[in-house]
Amino acid sequence: MRTAVVWDALLAELARLGETTGRERLDIVDAGGGTGGFAVPLAELGHTVTVVDPSPDSLAALERRAKEKGVGVRGLQGDLADLADLLDHDDADLVLCHSVLEYVDDPIGAMTAVAGLLRRGGAVSVLAANPVAAALHRALAGHFDEARAALADPEGRWGDRDPTPRRYTAEALSELLAATGFAVGAVHGVRVFADLVPSRLVDGEPGAAEALVALEQVAAGHPVLRDIATQLHVLARRG
Ligand SMILES: C[S@@+](CC[C@H](N)C(=O)[O-])C[C@H]1O[C@@H](n2cnc3c(N)ncnc32)[C@H](O)[C@@H]1O
Numbered sequence: 001m002r003t004a005v006v007w008d009a010l011l012a013e014l015a016r017l018g019e020t021t022g023r024e025r026l027d028i029v030d031a032g033g034g035t036g037g038f039a040v041p042l043a044e045l046g047h048t049v050t051v052v053d054p055s056p057d058s059l060a061a062l063e064r065r066a067k068e069k070g071v072g073v074r075g076l077q078g079d080l081a082d083l084a085d086l087l088d089h090d091d092a093d094l095v096l097c098h099s100v101l102e103y104v105d106d107p108i109g110a111m112t113a114v115a116g117l118l119r120r121g122g123a124v125s126v127l128a129a130n131p132v133a134a135a136l137h138r139a140l141a142g143h144f145d146e147a148r149a150a151l152a153d154p155e156g157r158w159g160d161r162d163p164t165p166r167r168y169t170a171e172a173l174s175e176l177l178a179a180t181g182f183a184v185g186a187v188h189g190v191r192v193f194a195d196l197v198p199s200r201l202v203d204g205e206p207g208a209a210e211a212l213v214a215l216e217q218v219a220a221g222h223p224v225l226r227d228i229a230t231q232l233h234v235l236a237r238r239g
Pocket residue numbers: 031032033034035036037038052053054055058078079080081097098099100103104105
């Protein structure tokens with residue numbers, strides 16, 4: 001439910017890439033792919049998937065998850081900054097950068113390295129935390145000063161104890177991608193309502209989860225609601 005909007009966009013992009021390349025089995029890199037929440041289902045769809053992640057524990061969990069599903073996913077230990085050394089240039093159809101740009105020291109360097117991996121016409125899928133949602137969630141928890149701080153801070157952080165080093169508005173994400181040579185598509189909101197609605201209104205209520213997903217799919221592109229989503233998703237193509 002929390003990733004339905006991202007999967008809608010990914011599946012449409014995979015279909016487009018399949019048509020333009022004439023290949024059913026696409027080459028995908030999941031940069032900061034962690035335990036394989038996206039990588040393993042993509043491998044189950046028949047694609048060749050490589051995860052790059054600095055965490056040995058995450059890579060071990062990825063291997064277990066892939067084995068359970070009966071698929072192979074290559075795991076490489078490394079940082080986004082090492083992508084050019086770890087993988088061949090111009091060799092990937094799709095690179096995922098999900099929930100990782102928040103943590104990298106040099107986002108411009110990271111996205112430049114991602115662009116270098118992609119074949120011409122290839123795409124990057126970026127998912128990142130939204131500072132507006134951080135402010136909303138801090139305010140709803142009664143932390144009004146922290147909400148104000150998240151809105152004022154250029155990195156979208158609500159204070160020194162905020163575990164997320166950086167967040168991105170839709171504008172900041174688009175600017176980062178354009179500055180690193182990508183043609184940027186529409187930005188969509190992910191989890192507009194899902195993190196605001198009490199789980200008791202969804203769990204165990206017949207049809208509620210499906211109705212919430214359908215609502216999220218409409219809200220993702222809504223001109224006002226998009227910008228309060230917990231995360232923002234964008235697909236961008238290498239020209
Ligand atoms: C929140 S998890 C997201 C995992 C996965 N992309 C997903 O969406 O389920 C963040 C991941 O980024 C990885 N990470 C943190 N800093 C990184 C860096 N500089 N380069 C690559 N990966 C990094 C972490 O090890 C972790 O697996």
